Amino acid sequence: MRPINTILLRLAKRAETYNQQHIINSFVDVGPLFTLLSNPDNQILFGRRGTGKTHVLGYLANEVQRDGVIAIQLDMRTIGSTGGIYSDPRLTLPERATRLLVDTLCAIHDRILTEGLEKAEEYDLSALGPLLDNFIDAATNVVVEGTVEVQESKSATSTSADGIKGNIGASANGLQSSLDFTIENKNQAAEERRTKREGTECLRVRFGAVGREFEKLVTALPQSQLWIVFDEWSEIPLDLQPYLADLLRRTVLPVRGVTVKIAAIEQRCRFRIPDEAVGHIGIEIGADAAASINLDEFLVFDNNPDLAKQFFRELLHRHVKALVSATKEMEVKESASEFINDLFTQRPAFEEFVRSAEGVPRDAINIIGVAAQKALDHAISVPDVRAAARTWYTRAKQQAVSTKPLAQDLLNWIVDEVIQHRQARAFLLGSEVKDDLVDFLYDARVLHIIRQGVSAQDIPGRRFNVYALDYGCYVDLINTSRAPQGLFEVDVEGKSGFVDVPYTDFRSIRRAILELSPFYAKRL
Known part of the structure; x- marks a missing residue:
């Protein structure tokens, strides 16, 4: 296996597994x-x-x-x-x-x-x-919540004794006298106070x-x-x-x-x-x-392809460079562009990799690791990227969605409606729509929001969010007659066609709007 491909297999998928210096060296700012x-x-x-x-x-x-x-x-x-x-x-x-x-x-x-x-x-x-x-x-x-019982007891003692003793006597040598005087007075007092609390200790934070x-x-x-x-x-x-x-x-x-x-x-x-x-x-x-x-x-390919490519180019270069700097096992080119040229067979392979990541760095690192494993001794090609994206989608995202059968049904319905019937890879959903299943699919990264607040002149007062299907949903259809033709079909300046960039305002977007009511009606 190529040394660089071996390094790609060792890239960690979570930031907390790296030391602080690696996080600093591999950070890439965006916008x-x-x-x-x-x-x-x-x-x-x-x-x-x-x-x-x-x-x-x-x-x-x-x-x-x-x-x-x-x-x-x-x-x-x-x-x-x-x-x-x-x-x-x-x-x-x-x-x-x-x-x-x-x-x-x-x-x-x-x-x-x-x-x-x-x-x-x-x-x-x-x-x-x-x-x-x-x-x-x-x-x-900590305070105690409950009853408080107070017990008090008092005791006092007093003892007194006064005595005078005198003794006068004579001796043979003359008069001798003695006097003993004793006064005794004792006072003793005792007081006892006991507090008994019954209840539960509770934390009380006084702001x-x-x-x-x-x-x-x-x-x-x-x-x-x-x-x-x-x-x-x-x-x-x-x-x-x-x-x-x-x-x-x-x-x-x-x-x-x-x-x-x-x-x-x-x-x-x-x-x-x-x-x-x-x-x-x-x-x-x-x-x-x-x-x-x-x-x-920030990083969705369809929003700004140049920005997305620049970010992921720097991401791979800095992660590999930071990892190699600790082991000194190989030389990494200083230029990120030259590094990418060595890593991929051609520019379209790198662009396909960026598109497959859908703006998620962790998905990108997982996909490039699988692609390096498939490439072995060769540079990573477009087929390697597509095979890796398919593997990662099945291994991670599909498994997560399958835990919720109703969400899986909705995803299958969306794929059928959007890709098969409309030959698109994105759709518009009203901004006012709040659907738990859609949120679950978005959280599972099989749906991606690429633009919010899209409007159309022929539908005044209503705005839409642009959702894109994950690359793994249609990777098997690429280069077939059923492959998506673009994001979605709209009328722009009186002409109908597919767009690749989601503008904020269109003349007509009726063909791209997806209503969820048919799906739920079918379920009922």
Whole structure:
């Protein structure tokens, strides 16, 4: 096998498996993404699995630390305990969320303490230590809910004895006298008070106290700033998410100098729920946290082919270069373009690879690994890319969809309607349509949103989202008579034809609109 193909097989699929230096060396910025994330506003970073949320936030945390500011990255999969995370019929949702908040605050305390101990020469531990203690004491306050019984008992004793003894006597040598005088008085009193509490110990987070102690702690940190990155937010149970978000809104977000970044999967998170008493529980996006960033909008091939090719060219080059630099087993060309020319047989092979990734870096790394395995001693060709994409789709995405039979039926129906009947690879769905099955297919990365808010002059007042079918759905049809002819068919300037770029406004898009009602009517 070619040495470069061997290296491709060793590329890790998840950012947390790499060390910090590899994450730094292999990071590829795209458009204004890093600039948007670098501002001190609280933000939510959305993106499906494999879009690079952990990687970009890890790189962000490192850049912040280079500027002398403490940045801690918390993996929410490792925060909490069974009593807070999992459903317990004896505990209410607020109590479970409070336990999870306390575990989160304890994790923040531990990370700051570890940072102080590792860089003791940069921190005044004599001043930082008491502040950390006060913060964790306020965060872990425990009260007992139940009855309180007070028992009191008193006892007193008094003893007194007065006596005078005199003894006068004469001796042979003369008169001798003696006088003994004794006075005795004893008083003793005892009082006993016992308090008996019966009830349940509960954590109670007093927002004001925690906020004050946290602000004092942050003020004592370098530059009086602290960046907190919450990764894998979607791993928190869905019912707990709005409560934990609300508790963070009341304890962490108001603290001056604290910047919070949250990485989440849009279809698997719930930051806010309505509440009659207080209006809402949770974080309001746009108010409590700045407008969110969605990684899925940056790298789709059909949106901007040149940008997508540039990103994946740099992605492969930097990952391989970072991996080889640690082992020194081969030389990698400094130019990313020359590296790609050596890796693929021709330019169309690389373009086919970029299209097959559908804007998802993890899918790209998996596909290139399978393609390298199929190419063996040769450069990677178009057939290798297509075979690898088919294998990866069957091995990963098809298996995920098959766990939900109704979603599988909907995918089969969409493929039949869009590819077979319309010879297209994309369709339009009304922006107002909220469908759990469509969200599941999108989360499983067999559907991709490539444009939002598309409108048409002949359908005033209604907007649509452009969904594209995954490359693996139609890879077997390429070079056949049933292959898709383009994204979808529309009327533009009075002419009917297929488009490859989803504009924001068309004259007519009726042929591209997909209504889900026939599918559900058929199921009923």
